[in-house]
Amino acid sequence: MDQRSDNFKWVYYNFSFYYFSSEKKSWSNSRQDCKQRGADLVIINSKEEQEFLQKSTAGYYFWIGLRKKKEVWNWIDETTSSTSLWMNGYPRRYNNYCALTSTSGFADDSCNYNYGWICENRVSNRS
Numbered sequence: 001m002d003q004r005s006d007n008f009k010w011v012y013y014n015f016s017f018y019y020f021s022s023e024k025k026s027w028s029n030s031r032q033d034c035k036q037r038g039a040d041l042v043i044i045n046s047k048e049e050q051e052f053l054q055k056s057t058a059g060y061y062f063w064i065g066l067r068k069k070k071e072v073w074n075w076i077d078e079t080t081s082s083t084s085l086w087m088n089g090y091p092r093r094y095n096n097y098c099a100l101t102s103t104s105g106f107a108d109d110s111c112n113y114n115y116g117w118i119c120e121n122r123v124s125n126r127s
Contacts, residue, residue, distance in 0.1 A: 010121075013052050018042065019119035020056060027098040030063045030117035031076070039121035041065030043075045044101070050085050053118065054103050061107065063117035066099035068108070073099070 010017045019037060021030070027041075034040050043065045044050050053062075065076035073081040073091065087105040091097070098111040101118070109115070 011056065014049065015123045017121045017123070018053070018056070019121075020062065021116045021118070024114040024116055026114060027063050027067065027111040027117075030115075031065070034117065034119035037119055037121070039119040041076055042118040042120040043077055043079075044085070047085075050101070050105075053101055054105070057102050059103050061100040061102045061109075061115050063115050064099050064101050064106075065120075066106070067111060068095060068097045068099075071095070 009022070010019050012018075017039070019034070019039065021033070025033065031041050041064055042053070044053065053064075066073055066081055067076075068074075068091070075081060081099075085105045087102075087107050090106060091099070091108045094108075094110075096111055097108040100107045100109060100115055
């Protein structure tokens with residue numbers, strides 16, 4: 001794939017650029033792809049950001065930077081998830097699960113399954 005055409009997949013919103021993949025990969029491979037793009041899987045910091053992402057997913061599931069380790073849901077920056085944006089019936093009680101977002105909220109599934117993913121590259125204020 002022409003890397004230049006990939007640049008058009010980045011969407012700007014509220015001081016971050018978001019990349020919505022059209023491919024499907026496991027959670028780990030999705031995160032690796034984000035890192036190769038100079039970003040990481042999205043960390044959702046507000047209800048407004050979640051609403052923006054929900055509108056952008058068009059009914060599909062996308063990996064986000066949230067996973068369950070040792071009974072605790074943590075974002076990839078090691079902060080604990082305090083969100084209540086889970087869909088009914090989620091999260092499930094299984095370990096080694098990772099989180100997805102869609103138009104209905106968060107869901108979880110085995111980290112080894114293949115889904116699309118969302119990368120985030122925050123714009124930093126440099127003086």
